[in-house]
Amino acid sequence: MMPTLDDDPFDDAILTDPYEFQTRLREAGPVVHLPKLGVYAMGRYDEVRAALTDWESFVSSRGVGLSDFAKKKPWRPPSLLLENDPPSHTGFRAVMNDVISPRTMRTLRAQFAKDADELAEELVRRRRFDAVTDLAEVYPLKVFPDAVGLRPDGRENLLPYGALAFNAFGPDNAHARRAFAAAEPVLEWIAESCRREALSGTGFGASIWAAADRGEITPEQAPVLVRSLLTAGVDTTVYGIGNTMYAIGTHADQWADLRDNPGRAKFAFDEALRFESPVQTFFRTAPADVEIAGTIVPAGSKVLLFLGSANRDWRRWGEDAGTFRIDRDAGGHVAFGMGVHQCVGQPVARLEAEMVLSALARRVARVELDGDPVPKLNNSLKGWASIPVRVTPA
Amino acid sequence: MSCSSKETHTVVVELDLVVHRRRVVAEGVVELTLRRQDGAALPSWEAGAHIDLVLGPDLVRQYSLCGDPADRCSWRIAVLREHGSRGGSAAVHGELAEGSQVGVRGPRNHFRFEPSRRYVLIAGGIGITPIMAMAAAADDRGADWSLTYGGRTRASMAYASDLRDRYGARVDLRPQDEFGLLDLDSLLGEPAGDTLVYCCGPEPLLEAVEKRCAGWPRGALHVERFSPKEFDAQASDHPFEVVLARSGRTVMVSSGQSILSAVREAGVQVLSSCEEGTCGTCETTVLAGEVDHRDSLLSEEERAAGETMMVCVSRAACAKLTLDL
Numbered sequence: 001m002m003p004t005l006d007d008d009p010f011d012d013a014i015l016t017d018p019y020e021f022q023t024r025l026r027e028a029g030p031v032v033h034l035p036k037l038g039v040y041a042m043g044r045y046d047e048v049r050a051a052l053t054d055w056e057s058f059v060s061s062r063g064v065g066l067s068d069f070a071k072k073k074p075w076r077p078p079s080l081l082l083e084n085d086p087p088s089h090t091g092f093r094a095v096m097n098d099v100i101s102p103r104t105m106r107t108l109r110a111q112f113a114k115d116a117d118e119l120a121e122e123l124v125r126r127r128r129f130d131a132v133t134d135l136a137e138v139y140p141l142k143v144f145p146d147a148v149g150l151r152p153d154g155r156e157n158l159l160p161y162g163a164l165a166f167n168a169f170g171p172d173n174a175h176a177r178r179a180f181a182a183a184e185p186v187l188e189w190i191a192e193s194c195r196r197e198a199l200s201g202t203g204f205g206a207s208i209w210a211a212a213d214r215g216e217i218t219p220e221q222a223p224v225l226v227r228s229l230l231t232a233g234v235d236t237t238v239y240g241i242g243n244t245m246y247a248i249g250t251h252a253d254q255w256a257d258l259r260d261n262p263g264r265a266k267f268a269f270d271e272a273l274r275f276e277s278p279v280q281t282f283f284r285t286a287p288a289d290v291e292i293a294g295t296i297v298p299a300g301s302k303v304l305l306f307l308g309s310a311n312r313d314w315r316r317w318g319e320d321a322g323t324f325r326i327d328r329d330a331g332g333h334v335a336f337g338m339g340v341h342q343c344v345g346q347p348v349a350r351l352e353a354e355m356v357l358s359a360l361a362r363r364v365a366r367v368e369l370d371g372d373p374v375p376k377l378n379n380s381l382k383g384w385a386s387i388p389v390r391v392t393p394a
Numbered sequence: 395m396s397c398s399s400k401e402t403h404t405v406v407v408e409l410d411l412v413v414h415r416r417r418v419v420a421e422g423v424v425e426l427t428l429r430r431q432d433g434a435a436l437p438s439w440e441a442g443a444h445i446d447l448v449l450g451p452d453l454v455r456q457y458s459l460c461g462d463p464a465d466r467c468s469w470r471i472a473v474l475r476e477h478g479s480r481g482g483s484a485a486v487h488g489e490l491a492e493g494s495q496v497g498v499r500g501p502r503n504h505f506r507f508e509p510s511r512r513y514v515l516i517a518g519g520i521g522i523t524p525i526m527a528m529a530a531a532a533d534d535r536g537a538d539w540s541l542t543y544g545g546r547t548r549a550s551m552a553y554a555s556d557l558r559d560r561y562g563a564r565v566d567l568r569p570q571d572e573f574g575l576l577d578l579d580s581l582l583g584e585p586a587g588d589t590l591v592y593c594c595g596p597e598p599l600l601e602a603v604e605k606r607c608a609g610w611p612r613g614a615l616h617v618e619r620f621s622p623k624e625f626d627a628q629a630s631d632h633p634f635e636v637v638l639a640r641s642g643r644t645v646m647v648s649s650g651q652s653i654l655s656a657v658r659e660a661g662v663q664v665l666s667s668c669e670e671g672t673c674g675t676c677e678t679t680v681l682a683g684e685v686d687h688r689d690s691l692l693s694e695e696e697r698a699a700g701e702t703m704m705v706c707v708s709r710a711a712c713a714k715l716t717l718d719l
């Protein structure tokens with residue numbers, strides 16, 4: 001018999017602190033039925049990773065949220081990347097791999113470093129600041145839209161758009177409804193910003209349109225790919241940087257390590273992604289009966305993959321899986337997914353975090369919480385609305 | 395073919411299959427027929443699919459299914475004996491006798507046979523295995539198709555006469571010692587509408603076909619790089635030394651081990667994610683030495699420049715590499 005858990009993982013208590021539930025989920029079994037949502041769930045590392053890489057048994061084209069595109073029309077035209085499967089997915093992914101390649105990343109480094117230094121300079125001068133609203137929301141919202149080539153006005157729409165897209169993966173609850181209620185002007189601005197004319201002549205956006213000029217994608221597909229950057233590229237890094245600051249702010253010894261070795265900023269970020277994964281969950285759909293560790297998940301089922309839980313599974317990470325330790329080898333965590341759908345913007349997120357954290361590490365001797373952090377609830381994302389901190393300059 | 399069982403895709407769990415039959419189908423090529431111990435049905439598959447044979451703890455190899463998808467009780471693969479192989483093909487040839495058990499994962503399909511009215515199929519050597527299943531599928535669909543099949547010599551070409559017997563003039567057999575290289579110009583010279591090209595074989599053949607198809611409509615050409623990584627890996631999987639300039643250490647990378655794991659074993663932290671050369675996370679600056687690049691990210695120029703490498707999959711093409719780690 002398949003184990004059953006009576007929880008709704010999208011209720012506010014679990015969204016606020018998912019870890020107790022995730023422990024029960026992992027220990028209940030490799031695959032668990034959640035009758036409240038009518039879905040199956042996996043929380044152990046091996047099974048989550050296997051399901052992420054097995055795009056044939058766990059398809060994305062029927063949506064990576066609770067809603068099954070085979071039964072219900074999606075709220076927006078499906079993403080050509082996230083909500084697609086090979087073979088159709090392959091060509092679009094190839095275009096994006098070209099847009100965000102090791103080469104393009106090299107060209108961004110200097111500018112990202114400069115912006116990070118300026119921001120860190122200013123924050124250290126202030127001594128007290130909010131690690132979310134003054135840092136995690138500021139830096140990515142500067143460098144990323146610049147790298148895409150977005151026009152300067154209206155960028156305040158990016159955060160609500162990301163919040164909307166990630167809330168929409170969950171059930172039709174208060175979070176999703178609130179996000180949709182405010183959506184219209186945001187969606188209009190997003191659609192407008194993906195047009196060729198709205199984008200600067202250089203940047204990720206222009207490279208996507210160049211692929212359309214070469215005939216690799218159609219002119220109708222180009223804005224949909226640009227849209228993917230705007231959906232997936234902002235909130236995720238905002239949460240990621242915020243979560244790293246939270247982890248570090250609550251582990252004083254870990255900042256000391258980073259201050260002595262600012263070069264380890266990239267490891268701190270990687271470990272923070274494992275420890276408190278910005279994207280906690282994604283759904284897949286099983287097009288046919290699928291056998292998982294001896295039990296059958298029936299054809300047509302939605303399967304909820306807990307990335308955040310896999311990243312804390314003691315079976316993979318050892319007894320101290322719940323501890324933030326930047327000397328840990330966090331390689332192989334699934335915070336960016338795994339397999340053909342692994343986050344195409346991964347190098348951008350890593351570069352942003354590395355630049356901004358090392359800029360702080362070079363200037364700051366100590367980071368302490370300066371008030372109670374306020375969680376920010378979202379159906380798919382885990383993170384903070386506010387983390388007041390106080391820093392001591394080096 | 396009567397075997398009853400509910401149709402499932404199997405993931406995570408490995409199937410334990412038995413070598414039901416083993417026979418030599420060409421010079422250096424053995425065919426294995428795999429079944430479940432109890433004869434129950436296997437997961438379904440379509441032309442182009444492959445399975446993973448788990449031949450050892452670190453030895454997993456992919457082979458295309460080349461039998462009949464309608465036969466739900468058995469899978470057929472054909473494996474070429476690679477000279478100098480210490481890996482997959484040696485294990486298959488040396489160890490898998492009739493009655494042996496072998497762990498199998500899959501099937502997966504990264505080489506889907508899409509619907510079309512016309513197909514040009516091209517196979518080189520052991521690359522015939524997925525193409526053979528495609529020929530059968532094309533024929534079933536009533537499509538207009540042709541197969542051009544090259545190989546070193548007639549005796550080395552698995553299933554050559556079967557194919558000819560079954561499909562007659564649709565199949566053009568072109569052993570190299572009789573006909574020279576395949577005449578791709580006349581085969582692919584003119585882009586044809588409504589036609590898909592499928593090719594599997596050694597790297598030079600794939601490259602030549604890709605070049606000829608440059609003027610074809612986008613999406614017309616489908617190729618499968620038939621385990622080039624495996625073959626090259628076998629050839630040059632020699633042990634080497636890595637000097638970690640920043641940590642002031644030297645580590646040995648044994649054959650079959652990645653630089654990433656050797657460096658980690660030495661207690662030096664390295665960032666990684668996909669560990670298959672597709673994400674770029676482990677990119678490392680090369681200070682000295684020649685690199686054998688095996689990632690899917692760097693451009694030709696970057697490979698040639700050799701200033702950077704993905705340490706999760708790429709290796710040394712020399713005895714000693716110096717890295718900025």
Ligand code: FES
Binds near residue numbers: 669672674677704707
């Ligand atoms: S870890 Fe992804 S390329 Fe090496």
